[in-house]
Amino acid sequence: MSQFIINRRKFLTIAGVAASAIPLSGCDAFDSLLSGQSPVRDFLASANGLTYRAHRALIGADTLAPEFAASEIRQGQRPNGSTDPADAGYLALKDAAFSSYRLVVGGLVEKPASFSLAELRNMPARTQITRHDCVEGWSCIAKWTGVPLHRILDEARVRPEARFVVFHCYDTMNLGLQGAVPYYESIDLIDARHPQTLLAYGCNDQVLAVANGAPLRVRIERQLGYKMAKYIKGIEVVSSLAPFGSGKGGFWEDLGYEWYGGI
Ligand SMILES: Nc1nc2c(c(=O)[nH]1)N[C@H]1C(S)=C(S)[C@@H](COP(=O)(O)O)O[C@H]1N2
Ligand SMILES: [Mo]
Numbered sequence: 672m673s674q675f676i677i678n679r680r681k682f683l684t685i686a687g688v689a690a691s692a693i694p695l696s697g698c699d700a701f702d703s704l705l706s707g708q709s710p711v712r713d714f715l716a717s718a719n720g721l722t723y724r725a726h727r728a729l730i731g732a733d734t735l736a737p738e739f740a741a742s743e744i745r746q747g748q749r750p751n752g753s754t755d756p757a758d759a760g761y762l763a764l765k766d767a768a769f770s771s772y773r774l775v776v777g778g779l780v781e782k783p784a785s786f787s788l789a790e791l792r793n794m795p796a797r798t799q800i801t802r803h804d805c806v807e808g809w810s811c812i813a814k815w816t817g818v819p820l821h822r823i824l825d826e827a828r829v830r831p832e833a834r835f836v837v838f839h840c841y842d843t844m845n846l847g848l849q850g851a852v853p854y855y856e857s858i859d860l861i862d863a864r865h866p867q868t869l870l871a872y873g874c875n876d877q878v879l880a881v882a883n884g885a886p887l888r889v890r891i892e893r894q895l896g897y898k899m900a901k902y903i904k905g906i907e908v909v910s911s912l913a914p915f916g917s918g919k920g921g922f923w924e925d926l927g928y929e930w931y932g933g934i
Contacts, residue, residue: 723931726893730933732861736892739800739812748813748874750882751805753854756842756902764841769886774823774870775905778837781828788886791872794818799867804934805896815890816873820906821864829860829908836863837907837915838889838900844922856900857912857920857930858891867892870903895932897923 756762764772773785798816820836835857843851862868869890872879879885884901891898898921912918917925924930 719929719931722929722933726931726933727861730893733866734893736801736867739802741800741814743812744800744814744875745812748803748883749809749811750880751807751896753842753844753901754882758841758843758851760904761841761902764886765881772886774887774903776823776827776908777905778907778909779830779833780824780908781830782826784827786823788872791818791870791887794822797866797869798873799869799890799892801867801890801892803896803899806928806932814875815869815871816876817869817871817887817890819866820868820870820889821866823870823906824860824863824908827908832910833860833908834910835859835908835912835920837909837912839904839907840900841902841904852916852922854900854902854922855915856889856898856922857909857915858894858898862891862893865891865893893933895934897921897928898932 769788772788774791775783775785777783795818796816797819798814800812800814803811803813824836836859837857838855840854840856843853845851858868867890870887871884871890872887874880874883879888884903887903888901889899889903909915912920912930916922919925920930921928
């Protein structure tokens with residue numbers, strides 16, 4: 672089974688080398704090849720569907736990502752992407768030491784709700800030491816503490832037509848002519864209910880730092896780093912990703928990255 676996945680990765684690598692300009696290596700850089708309609712983008716889109724189906728068929732819904740020993744934590748979690756948002760709403764929260772923060776939970780739920788940080792910290796927590804893999808080519812092992820997302824979903828009572836969870840973030844990314852667009856991400860309900868999917872407020876036994884997404888960021892341990900939204904403002908349960916951003920399910924996905932960043 673892993674043989675199949677390795678072969679698929681090799682296939683993607685070879686295809687990537689052939690197209691040589693595919694910037695799968697950069698969170699900070701993107702390329703006109705991947706914007707709009709291009710054969711490369713279409714190729715990646717179909718490969719993405721294949722990865723998703725292969726993972727879902729071959730890896731059980733609850734298969735855990737590897738966990739590590741504390742001795743394997745070599746350094747602090749390396750900050751990447753937005754590390755110090757300058758957006759007004761975020762600065763106001765940060766100036767008040769996040770005391771007025773509330774995680775807003777809405778969309779296709781019976782009981783829309785919001786949670787303060789104290790409420791989140793009082794819910795049953797999970798701690799796990801996992802490896803973060805960024806498409807830029809680096810990895811980092813860190814210890815994460817937070818509320819399993821399934822607990823929040825159970826409290827809010829997800830409606831039967833729901834398919835995805837969208838994470839809305841405080842930070843915006845500057846896209847030149849398009850101006851500042853908010854970072855956002857999405858996952859399906861299988862990953863949302865996975866036991867290692869956490870809304871994390873702690874990292875390496877400390878309160879989550881601003882550089883790593885304070886006050887709340889998601890951990891989705893079977894996917895790549897860009898899926899793990901930091902600076903979460905709210906989560907929205909939805910049946911379609913079309914209404915958000917350019918409709919591809921995430922900030923980087925709208926620029927050509929795969930929606931399913933399975934590893
Ligand atoms: N809101 C938001 N979330 C984000 C990003 C970002 O720029 N903004 N960058 C992503 C990327 S590419 C990575 S690798 C990780 C980095 O998380 P870290 O700073 O804790 O290492 O956050 C992801 N989540
Ligand atoms: Mo990343």
